[in-house]
Amino acid sequence: MIPDLFTELPPVRDALVTETSKQQDKTADLCLSYLAGDSGEQLLEYNEHGVPRLRRDSHVRFLHKSLGPLPAGFMAADASRPWFLYWALSALVILGEDVSHYREAVAETARAMQNDSGGFGGGGRQLSHLATTYAIVLSIALVGDEDAYEVIDRKAMWRWLCSLKQTDGGFQLGLGGEEDIRGAYCAAVIITLLNIPLELTPESPAWKEDGSATLFTGLAGYVRRCQTFEGGISGQPDVEAHGAYAFCALGCLALLDHPRRIIPRYLNVPRLVSWMSSRQYAPEGGFSGRTNKLVDGCYSHWVGGCFPLIEACLSPVDEDKKGGTAAAAAASKLPPAPESLFSREGLIRYILCCCQDTSKRGGLRDKPGKLSDAYHSCYVLSGLSSAQHQWELAPSEETSPATGRADPVWRVMPYLEDNDENDVQIFDQKDRLRPIHPVYAIPIQSQEAIRDYFLVVDGLKKL
Amino acid sequence: MPPKGKAAPKPKGTENIKPSTSSSNSTSSPAAQQPTTSTSPSGNTPTAPSTIGERSQQRFHESRPFDAARQKLGLSGLSQAEQTGWVSSQLAARSSTSTGSSRRTTPRLGPKAQRELWRHVNDASLPIRTLKNKKSAPTPADVWGTDRAGQKIAGYSIARYEERAAKRTALTALQVTSRAFREARERAKRGLVVTRDHREQPIVLVESAKDVQEEKQRRRQMAALRRELYGEMTGEFRQDPEWDGVEPIPQVEPEAALATISYPEEYAEAISYLRAVMLQKEYSPRCLRLTDHIISMNAAHYTVWLYRAANVFALQLPIPDEIDWLNGVALANLKNYQIWHHRHLLVDNYYPTLASGPPSTLSRFADSEREFLSAILAHDTKNYHVWSYRSYLVSKLGLFDAAEIAAMAALIGDDVRNNSAWSHRFFVVFSDPRQSTPGTAATDADPAVPREVVDREAQYAMDKIYLAPQNQSAWNYLRGVLVKGGRGMRSVEGFVSEFVRGLGEGEEREDVLSTHALDLLAEICKEKGERERADLCLRRLGEKWDRIRVGYWEWRRRCLDDGQ
Numbered sequence A: 001m002i003p004d005l006f007t008e009l010p011p012v013r014d015a016l017v018t019e020t021s022k023q024q025d026k027t028a029d030l031c032l033s034y035l036a037g038d039s040g041e042q043l044l045e046y047n048e049h050g051v052p053r054l055r056r057d058s059h060v061r062f063l064h065k066s067l068g069p070l071p072a073g074f075m076a077a078d079a080s081r082p083w084f085l086y087w088a089l090s091a092l093v094i095l096g097e098d099v100s101h102y103r104e105a106v107a108e109t110a111r112a113m114q115n116d117s118g119g120f121g122g123g124g125r126q127l128s129h130l131a132t133t134y135a136i137v138l139s140i141a142l143v144g145d146e147d148a149y150e151v152i153d154r155k156a157m158w159r160w161l162c163s164l165k166q167t168d169g170g171f172q173l174g175l176g177g178e179e180d181i182r183g184a185y186c187a188a189v190i191i192t193l194l195n196i197p198l199e200l201t202p203e204s205p206a207w208k209e210d211g212s213a214t215l216f217t218g219l220a221g222y223v224r225r226c227q228t229f230e231g232g233i234s235g236q237p238d239v240e241a242h243g244a245y246a247f248c249a250l251g252c253l254a255l256l257d258h259p260r261r262i263i264p265r266y267l268n269v270p271r272l273v274s275w276m277s278s279r280q281y282a283p284e285g286g287f288s289g290r291t292n293k294l295v296d297g298c299y300s301h302w303v304g305g306c307f308p309l310i311e312a313c314l315s316p317v318d319e320d321k322k323g324g325t326a327a328a329a330a331a332s333k334l335p336p337a338p339e340s341l342f343s344r345e346g347l348i349r350y351i352l353c354c355c356q357d358t359s360k361r362g363g364l365r366d367k368p369g370k371l372s373d374a375y376h377s378c379y380v381l382s383g384l385s386s387a388q389h390q391w392e393l394a395p396s397e398e399t400s401p402a403t404g405r406a407d408p409v410w411r412v413m414p415y416l417e418d419n420d421e422n423d424v425q426i427f428d429q430k431d432r433l434r435p436i437h438p439v440y441a442i443p444i445q446s447q448e449a450i451r452d453y454f455l456v457v458d459g460l461k462k463l
Numbered sequence B: 001m002p003p004k005g006k007a008a009p010k011p012k013g014t015e016n017i018k019p020s021t022s023s024s025n026s027t028s029s030p031a032a033q034q035p036t037t038s039t040s041p042s043g044n045t046p047t048a049p050s051t052i053g054e055r056s057q058q059r060f061h062e063s064r065p066f067d068a069a070r071q072k073l074g075l076s077g078l079s080q081a082e083q084t085g086w087v088s089s090q091l092a093a094r095s096s097t098s099t100g101s102s103r104r105t106t107p108r109l110g111p112k113a114q115r116e117l118w119r120h121v122n123d124a125s126l127p128i129r130t131l132k133n134k135k136s137a138p139t140p141a142d143v144w145g146t147d148r149a150g151q152k153i154a155g156y157s158i159a160r161y162e163e164r165a166a167k168r169t170a171l172t173a174l175q176v177t178s179r180a181f182r183e184a185r186e187r188a189k190r191g192l193v194v195t196r197d198h199r200e201q202p203i204v205l206v207e208s209a210k211d212v213q214e215e216k217q218r219r220r221q222m223a224a225l226r227r228e229l230y231g232e233m234t235g236e237f238r239q240d241p242e243w244d245g246v247e248p249i250p251q252v253e254p255e256a257a258l259a260t261i262s263y264p265e266e267y268a269e270a271i272s273y274l275r276a277v278m279l280q281k282e283y284s285p286r287c288l289r290l291t292d293h294i295i296s297m298n299a300a301h302y303t304v305w306l307y308r309a310a311n312v313f314a315l316q317l318p319i320p321d322e323i324d325w326l327n328g329v330a331l332a333n334l335k336n337y338q339i340w341h342h343r344h345l346l347v348d349n350y351y352p353t354l355a356s357g358p359p360s361t362l363s364r365f366a367d368s369e370r371e372f373l374s375a376i377l378a379h380d381t382k383n384y385h386v387w388s389y390r391s392y393l394v395s396k397l398g399l400f401d402a403a404e405i406a407a408m409a410a411l412i413g414d415d416v417r418n419n420s421a422w423s424h425r426f427f428v429v430f431s432d433p434r435q436s437t438p439g440t441a442a443t444d445a446d447p448a449v450p451r452e453v454v455d456r457e458a459q460y461a462m463d464k465i466y467l468a469p470q471n472q473s474a475w476n477y478l479r480g481v482l483v484k485g486g487r488g489m490r491s492v493e494g495f496v497s498e499f500v501r502g503l504g505e506g507e508e509r510e511d512v513l514s515t516h517a518l519d520l521l522a523e524i525c526k527e528k529g530e531r532e533r534a535d536l537c538l539r540r541l542g543e544k545w546d547r548i549r550v551g552y553w554e555w556r557r558r559c560l561d562d563g564q
């Protein structure tokens, strides 16, 4: 009932023992017992495929609780409270919960964290930071409605983003703060979701007298400099490839132009796919973040979430509709992906068997033996959702007159294991989660609602 | 104004109310109050209150002479005289306090009725003010509140209460002295001093260290008393005369705010001072100490780090001193990111000094940085933030040298699977500005890389692959080196073939020592135009040797047909 791929150690193993192999062996053994259902955590009921149910109610409770109030032990999270909002709300939405009753609370919380000079800090009177601003903007999108949207001071946001834009194309995360690829992704999300004008203010470090530089100038080039010899993506140029940054890179590019056109133009796709695929381990089934590191539930999103973007970028272009663009022709040199580039079954097994906290605490986690938290709950569920769905890009690659960018239309459908009789759905149909947008990581309806709201406001004129 | 009801009521009948000498205004100076006598609620025996709560209760009833009986018996149960007394007391109380809304609900009496009422009130010595007893308000005994231990103060014995009162007096005395200290200091700041005849004179008074010490002592006592009396925590900063003049800005959360944190008081206080000094854009040694204090509690607070950097630069502190301090913080917070960005800012700032000095200055600094990095990597050899900083340091100081490569060799020697060390080595070797083309992508060939460097690095990787053939770090490195050198994968065909035996010759004979070798072999076959053999390699990977990646291997098979 459980394929031996998930009950046995892999066929090729080295004899040499090092610190890395010790950790890896320990983790594989631990996961084996969880995958086989004899971990000692017997509270789970397993189906005929040896897969336990999703403990939905217990996760929902955990997530509501993580919206606070939080005990003193969370002091270290003082500068990342917006993340708690996003993680919990996003996870609840993926679980199918209605979060609109948090609308006012989110608006109030956000208002207190917004700075007059633009952007949101990690808390009241903290400096604005791109990561916390990203988390707040997405939280606002998740709870929805104009009242919440209107909290955002877009004009100040625009000025602040301009001040973060660097001459090398990237973004600092805060004024005087570090510059890395998270900045590139967060900025692209904020700019496109809120319809922020691309013009730079003269105060911007990247401003050019001839007006040729914009918020997006050189951004894709910055992303490209983060691809390493391994094929993966690093946080900054010249560092080790890391799963979280792979998602940021692909997400950023997919917002700058049509993924099918821009991803092959700026990244070495065969090396990237090789690296991404190498992140999935057997027997664990989950993803690791780097070569020779351990599997961790959160990479279900950071690495797992790269696959829809890559698969869409490899998907065949309908000859009649593609309009004969040169870039599409370049991309089409790569063959379409098969049904799936990674093992969905492996990831689903890892998540349902190893990542659920089966105690009263609830929530999802990195791996067995670790405590669940809001961060892992969000990204593990997001990974599960993406493994259960299939995304397609509508063939149109036309540039939208409203935004001046290709605004790709994503279509989602449940991923159904009905390709041949060997393929069966291993999880209970009731455990199929809500799909989320492959780039914005929120439901597509939420993304469209906030985008459409701000699209009406035409660029700078009505800021 | 009607007369104040100082006189004790003389109730008619047999109500359980006894005369008292006190008015309702009993809470203003409780220490001065003497216990009064009273009857028990049901009988006639007067008992002395044992707690201050009881005492309050008694006084409450004394201010409402007919209430207890009325509540018990109803208005109609009272005698005629009692009814008159009750009504009069009600009216007296209302007309003496009638303002605003009560004026609207209470019809004003005509002059004649007024005179009649007050005559009656005086005759009966009715109290004209009553202690309030609204439904929503606490009972008289409760208004005392609770002490720090959560115990009701109303339950205190009178002796204990007096002890408490004495402490309050002591606190007041300390506060007065402390205020004098602050005022003197304030005047001293303005260059004024007060003479005996209370005139300010422009004499500069230098506050002695002893004065400050005494004030500190005083504030500690005050803090202890406040804590004991009111459970009020006086933070370190309030107690420290150094922080006088800074009005802390406490965190005020909107009522509905999400993910609020119950901060430890010490932290909340420090942050409220941080907000205040940041708002004033103050850069000073005390601010620096404040940031140190906050970082020791929460090193993940990015705002405090950026503010610290601003202080360091504004005060022009020696960068090596700051780095020394930072080393301690880094060792205490191995997972922290901000520490490494701070270090980055420090080195950026320090670099012009380093670069303008003799070369030995820079190399000494580089050595000490590398020494510290080795120490910190010993705790966590794959710490991403440390490696990011190391990459920056190499670029900034131009450390593309033998020492850096040797440091990586040592780490790879310890654990050949340390991918961070492999990645860093790749950067040091192939981004050396003396032998690389700037701007070349990491996945592209670079003709500026000398042939012997490519040979040396390929050999290094192959030596390490022999130690652990399934170690992907070394394989990725080897492939990366060959790409940089513009060499086809087939240049290592012989080496790769050592790890794959009897491919496609049946389960018995086929043996694969490394899936990465089989992957590379597929690529070599494709390069050589051996499409079928390439397909076999990929098929066997998906079928047997690396099944979890079957989707990927299938895609690679398709790539064989698409000329990729």
Ligand SMILES: [Zn+2]
Residues within 6 Å of the ligand: A296, A297, A298, A299, A366, A376
């Ligand atoms: Zn994780």
